[in-house]
Structure formats: C-alpha cells, structure tokens
Amino acid sequence: MPSNKISVTDLNLYYGHLHALKSINLSIHPQEITAFIGPSGCGKSTILKTLNRMNDLVEGCKITGKVLLDSEDIYGNVDLNLLRKRVGMVFQKPNPFPKSVYDNVAYGPRLHGIKSKAVLDDIVEKALKDTVIWDEVKDRLRDNALGLSGGQQQRLCIARALAVQPEVLLMDEPTSALDPTSTAKIEELVTVLKADYTIVIVTHNMQQAARISDQTACFLMGEIIECNCTNQLFSDPKDRRTEDYITGRFG
C-alpha cells in the first residue's frame, strides 16, 4: 500500500443550505489514476474542485473537514497560487486562452518566473510532446489556439496544465465534449502520464473508468457509496447501489 498523495478526512461541503458533500473520506495514491463516477449532481465534480480549492470562487460555499496534500492541510495556511501550481486542473470543455498555441503553454511557466526564451522553448516542446500533440502543432505554434480542433484544444489544455510541472492533475470529464478518436488519444495519454503524476479523473463514462483507472470511487447524493480498486469495484461491487449504477439500472 503506497502512502497517500491526498487524503480527505470527514469532508463536508455546503452551497448555502445545500449539503453537497457528506462526510467524505478518501485516499488518493501517488502515481495512480483515481476515477470518480456517479450520476449527475452526485458531487463528484464538487469534490474534485475542493482538491485545488477552485470552490473558493463559488459564493456561499462552506467547507469543513480536512484535505491533506502530502500531509499538509490545504485549507490551512497555504499559498493558494502555489497549491494550484502543484495541483493542476483540466476542465470539461476545452478552454484554451485566446492566444497562440505557444503562449498558451508558456503562460503558466512565464508567470511563475521563467524568462529565458530557450528554457521556455524547451518546456513548451516537452509539454506538447508529452501530450502527443507536438507533431500536429509544431508548424503552427504562432497560430491562435482557438483554430485547433476540439480534441487538439483539450490536449493543448493538458499540456498547458503540465507546463507548470504539477504533482497532481485533476481532470473534470476531460473527454465528454470530444469524439471517440480524440477520447482514445486522451485516455492513452492519461495512462502514460500516470508514471509521473497523480491523476484524479471525473467521468460519466463507466467503461472509461474501468479502462484507465486503478482506483474508483462511486458517488451518490453527495456520499461515497463505494471506493475500491477498479477491478474489484467493477467485477464484484460490495454495495447494491454501485452495482445498479455500473450495470446501468439508473444514472
């Protein structure tokens, strides 16, 4: 059993009066892919956003409990920008900046203080190669990123997140807006990336969770109803509701 990269203890989250997450306990292991599955509105994206405090932006959001990143409480006295540099995020809809492909990837490192053109060039090239999009964009680095296809944009967004060298990568349904080919490319990419990063992925696609993840947590109405290693959870669910969900009886 590897030590935990992130451990969540007794986490409760409220949006105003809505109790959106109820007593969540969860361990996320390093160099593994953890998948969150569950029906819409069950809180899986919400928990993902608590891991790099993106929920701070939501008005009326209140959190109790502990989230430890390498045994440091991220809701304690931490530098929010440093936290988000360590815990990167990829969103559901590809959201590149309206800048050139190069500037999209270089944006993060540049603002974190890297000035040298040569170093930036290397970072950009490496990030784009890691996300297997280099060959497709190497001749259009100066073109506007919004001219890329949806799948390319999403891989660019992953490259942008990787360029600041995070330790954890949170992915919020990264393939739900993409076609099957692009989805396959991103899944393949994620399984390669897990060698260097800790990955948490929210997905509506059960097969995707089964294909790529090592650990799966199944959410329902703001609670984790089951969390187990993926093979076990899909082949032999302990909870009746998990079984109903993964066999498609609801959700």
Place this chain on the structure above:
Amino acid sequence: MSCRRKFIDKVMIFVPWLCVVVTVIPLISILGYLIYKGSQTLNVAFITQLPKPVGESGGGMANSIMGTGIVVGLAGIFGIPIGVLAGVYLAEFGKHTKLGWIVRFLADVLQGVPSIVIGIVAYTVVVVPMGNFSAYAGAVALAMMLIPFLTRTTEEAILTVPEDIKEAGLALGQPYWRIILGIVLRSARGPILTGIMLAIARIAGETAPLLFTALNNRFWHRGLNGPISTLTVQIYSYAIAPFNDWNAQAWSGALVLILLVTLLNILVRTVARSRYIERS
C-alpha cells in the same frame, strides 16, 4: 397558400432592407455634402497655417487641428485608464455590491447629462481655481464625458469573456490580478477598443464643454496651461461669423475633423487586429 407565403417572405426581406436604406441616406448625404463644401477651401495652407486676420483671405486651422489632438489626447490619458478600470471593477468585483450598483447608476446618469453642463462643472472645478482657461480644463471636461461611457462599455465587454478561461488561469496558480490583465482584458480587447474609439469620436466632436474651458486661441497655444484652439470651437466661431470665407473654412474644418477621427479609427483597428484573430 405557397404564393402567399412567398409574398410574405419577400415583404419581410424588403422591409429591413428599406430601413437600411432610410438609415444610410442621411449619413451619405451629410458626408457627401461635407466633402463637397469642405473640399473647396481645403488645401495645404489650411492644415499648415494659422488663421489670417479678418479681411485677409487664405490661412488655415493648423493650430486648431493640433489643439483638438492635444485636448482629446489629454482627455484620453486622463479618462481611458479610469474608465476601463472602473469597468473592470464593475464586472469583476462590483457585480452584486452596493458600491457597484451606485457606480453603475451614476455612470448611466452622467452619460445623459447635457455636455454644456459638464462644461460648467469643469469651469467651476478647474478653470476657476486655476485662474485661467486651459487645455487641461478642456481635457477634464471631455474626460468626464468619456469615463461613464467607457466604464459601461468595458463592463459589458468583460462580462462576455467566458468564465472558463478565468478558471483555467486560476487553476494554473495565477493571482487574480494577473488573470484580469493578461487574459480578461486581452480577450475583451476588441469591444473595449471599439468603445474607446466611439468615445474618442464623440468627444472629438464636442463643442459645448470646450467653450468655457479650453476657450479658443487664434495663435499656437503657449503651454497646456493656457487657452487652446480646437477644431470644434473654431468651426463654431467661423460658422456663425459674418464672413463668407470664414464660413467656407468652417466646412473644411468639419471635413478635417471627420477625416481625423476616421483615420484614427482605422489605424487603431488595424494595429489591434494584426496580432491575432479575434475570438469568435
């Protein structure tokens, strides 16, 4: 039935088309008449020489052309940063706050204030304490007209920037102010520039706020802390003068003013477009 449908279809296309023609006719006729009248006395001397004394023919409005550039430029320097940043405040921080509501309301009211009133205000707060008419006073008056308009335009422009690119910036560990500068303002650049251009065009054509702030001057201005000539005020005084050659020169002044605003507009747009294609 199908005949009737086709007829309605034709009418529905024809009516908006007719409206376009009706809208464009006054515009074209004003421009056409202006070019016709204005070009008669427009020559190199007009844009390079000072006005000649009464009774002497020839001369030009070089001092007024420069003056308009200076006063409008100063108004831009005072007004554009304040207007844009106030717009940023309204869109990013003042969405649901009381202060935001008040600023928004006041900006709307200020946009409706007659420009002569703004001239009086600038006279009271700048000319009287400083003891003389000046380019500064004129610029303050014009900036007061520019700011509320620009504030609201910038606010609207920023509200169209998708929330998800801000989130993307935050998720990279960027402080919020850098996201506003580097991403939000950048994405909203097109509409904000359009707002700036509209505002500049509008204040460049204002006469009333300048009448007792910048006043007028038949010679080159002596420093910004003194009376300065502007095209609009010069056009005004030449147009109501009882001399035919002055009246004719007023037309040329108007033509020059329109050309200047148009040129500036084209220039700024070309520069802004050349770097990247606009979003959407």
